[in-house]
Amino acid sequence: MTDQALPTYDDILAAAVRIEGEAVRTPLVTSPALDAKLNARVFLKPECLQRTGSFKFRGAFNAVSQIPADRRANGVVACSSGNHAQGVAAAAALHGLPATIVMPSDAPAIKRERTEGYGATVVSYDRSSQDRDALTEAIAAEKGATLVHPYDNRDVIAGQGTIGLEIVEDLRARGLTPDVVLVCCGGGGLTAGVALAIKTLVPSAAIYPVEPEGFDDQARSFAAGERLRNTRTAGSVCDALLTPMPGVLSFALNKPRIARGLVVSDAEALAAVGYAARELKLVLEPGGAVALAAALSGKVDLSGKIVAIVLSGGNVDPAILAGAVAA
Structure with missing residues (x-):
């Protein structure tokens, strides 16, 4: 990453x-x-x-559009409180890729609903007790998916x-x-x-x-x-x-x-x-x-x-x- x-x-x-x-x-x-x-x-x-x-759609689309063809079927994984989540979910949908988004359980409901509305699967975590990066990396490894980090990419x-x-x-x-x-x-x-x-x-x-x-x-x-x-x-x-x-x-x-x-x-x-x-x-x-x-x-x-x-x-x-x- x-x-x-x-x-x-x-x-x-x-x-x-x-x-x-x-x-x-x-x-x-x-x-x-x-x-x-x-x-x-x-x-x-x-x-x-x-x-x-x-603004998150800009970076998400730029990153998702460059995923190699042989990795696209495994989809993308990202962690976000909601804006990067929606950006990645929308970009993945435009490219026909499955997306899994790790979101905090206290994220605004409107952000979760819109992320799911773009077709992404949302996995919740607790901000205070769980490491979101570790959870996201584990999911990416399990699925063989491309991790699109919200800011370190x-x-x-x-x-x-x-x-x-x-x-x-x-x-x-x-x-x-x-x-x-x-x-x-x-x-x-x-x-x-x-x-x-x-x-x-x-x-x-x-x-x-x-x-x-x-x-x-x-x-x-x-x-x-x-x-x-x-x-x-x-x-x-x-x-x-x-x-x-x-x-x-x-x-x-x-x-x-x-x-x-x-x-x-x-x-x-x-x-x-x-x-x-x-x-x-x-x-x-x-x-x-x-x-x-x-x-x-x-x-x-x-x-x-x-x-x-x-x-x-x-x-x-x-x-x-x-x-x-x-x-």
């Missing part, structure tokens, strides 16, 4: 060709009210509008990097380049792909991964210069971002490219979900809103800058969305 070479910018370019016509090229969305609030020119990348409702990272490529291309079409990029961060695969693309094209851009409070393994690892593990495995409303520690590949890519890690509270994430729904007319899940939350709560100075914010997913439990909008 982690004995792969690091992806390159050329891998991102190849992924862009591979996913074209299957993944949505999400637009850059602007809001005069948000610009005024942050005193910046803000461009939102709404991956909540992506196929399956999150070069093809997945390259697929996610197409977001960074699109941000730069679409800003350049407006005669602009990004000063700051805020990215929602769990295991670091999205950040790694985005950082690789953007720092290749715009070396001066500052990349900030954003995590939930109590699950800031990336921020602590960047500060320490080594991969550190979270002490908890559950306990945040940002279910999409509760990974145990940075990935080997993602950390290696991110370490030299990241400005620093930012952290937001559950309350700040939920406030961003509510703001997005009320003011931007965009539906986000808490984990998909943490980058916006960092901007809204002033975690980094954005004044006078050109800012890109990745809104990573919108697969939110209806009750959580309703509560956030009403708050």
